[in-house]
Amino acid sequence: MRFFEYESRRILERERIPITQSGHATTPEEARRIADEVGGPVVIKSQVLTGGRMKAGGVKFAETPEECEAYARDILALEINGHVPRGVLVAAKAPIAQEYYAGVIYDGVRKLPTFVFSDMGGIDIEEVAETHPEHIGRGHFSTVLPHMDFRAKDAIAQTGLTGRELTRLTPILSALARLFVKYDMTLAEINPLVRLEDGSFVAVDAHMDMENEARPRHKALLAELGVGEDETREAREATPFEIEGERIDSVDHRGVAGNVTEFDGNLGLVIGAGGGSLTLFDAVRRHGGRPANYCEIGGNPSVSKAANLTKLVLQKPGVEKIAVMMSIVSNTRVDIVARGVIKACVELGFDPAEKIAIFRIPGAWEEEGFKILERYGVEYADRSVSMHEAARIAVEKVSGGGADGAGPLRGEETDAEKPPAERLAGAGEVVEG
Amino acid sequence: MAGLFIDVEVDESVTGDADLARRLEEACPVDIYADAGGRVEVVEGNLDECVLCRLCIDAAPAGTVRVKKLYDGTELAAR
Ligand code: SF4
Secondary structure, three states, X not given: OEOOHHHHHHHHHHOOOOEOOEXXXXXXXXXXXXXXXXOOOEEEXXXXXXXXXXXXXXXXXXXXXXXXXXXXXXXXXXXXXXXXXXXXXXXXXXXXXXXXXXXXXXXXXXXXXXXXXEOOOOOOHHHHXXXXXXXXXXXXXXXXXXXXXXXXXXXXXXXOOOHHHHHHHHHHHHHHHHHHHHOOEEEEEEEEEXXXXXXXXXXXXXXXXXXXXXXXXXXXXXXXHOOOOOOOOOOOOOOHHHHHXXXXXXXXXXXXXXXXXXXXXXXXXXXXXOOHHHHHXXXXXXXXXXXXXXXXXXXXXOHHHHHHHHHHXXXXXXXXXXXXXXXXXXXOOHHHHHHHHHHHHHHOOOOHXXXXXXXXXXXXXXXXXXXXXXXXXXXXXXXXXXXXXXXXXXXXXXXXXXXXXXXXXXHHHHHHHOOHHHHHHHHOOOOEO | OOOOOEEEEEOHHHOOOHHHHHHHHHHOOXXXXXXXXXXXXXXXXXXXXXXXXXXXXXXXXXXXXXXXXXXXXXXXXXX
């Protein structure tokens, strides 16, 4: 869940990270009052959760409160990339001597948060990483062990900073790391963090993103910031397809069959089991497939829940076939999912054997599940067929290729076509769901 | 009407057994049986949710409740 800049600033303030004096205004008059309080040149920034504010005219500098009021009026009326501003931020224009970047992000590969620091702030950090990698310092830290300032210091020192700068920047980057862990952030960045002409350091702009699932743990913070419980803060509005997916998941407490995201392809996906859905989605793309959706099934959903999700996917315009695939399941039952997807096909008047490109869910109750699939002539695969291979078969079928035919696919029929790495991936598959 | 995958039959001799109606309603984890004022009622809309747990068979007098798997023509056997 993304925070507006004015909210991110309040979080920094809460954690005693120095920021330039500022206020949030929803009317031009309020903006003028804040500029008056600041007493000097100010910057007025549109509060939108999208990039390109500067280019779109959503950021202006004013010398006087009157000028600030006039700019605020224009900015409040300015839509940026379809986003209506949530007010404006009015902040003191700082006399900058040097700009830095201080950030903490989550490294999904190492499964640890990592510092990112640069002495080239104020610009896109990805660009700095590409063009001036020697100006970037990094370092992982634990979310479990007590935070150690030296880790932040080490990341900063990698950019060549020493002495007073290093000593003064370290507690700021450290506080950002503590804040990241405390509030379950997925991103916390200050860009730019600046050294003023008097030698002090302040944050001038900040962006934060909180893990959505952690929202219930931070009710007090969200209430303090005025974030409504129904505010999704997603990059775009949910589509009717996605809203219906959400509804299907919420009306039946048994298991998960939701988290639906809409795409415009022709292969419907009924996928899941831990990271299985992500892996399978990627595998379909890698084989040149065009997914019509992403979704997650797990935790042993009921037959009706699996059927309702499948119906939603089957009825999506443009969907030619569906692929029902998961990694090896333990608490989700193969036979229950098999019943759900077949029931959906039959109730919509489709032939399951024709509509289901492949059913690849190995694991609990698979013998029972395979009996059902055989009864309806659906092509299925057991664990000897890797997720990658199953995705390839599904993609071929929807594109008109592939060997059509009911019954089981076994690894020995397909393994030879796979590179060794994939065969290993199949053999070492994690049991989930 | 049977489900697509599962059918359940309760012998007529026990459908009026109020105690059994209560026991079956309690036993089935997916609400396939309802206690309809002391009579055993099979909730057809839930038949396909059957998890093949045999709890209903254990709760009823031998041979009076039959759970049929329509996809392979077999029946759940008592434990
Ligand atoms: S076998 Fe279990 S789930 Fe099926 S009807 Fe009997 S009690 Fe219900």
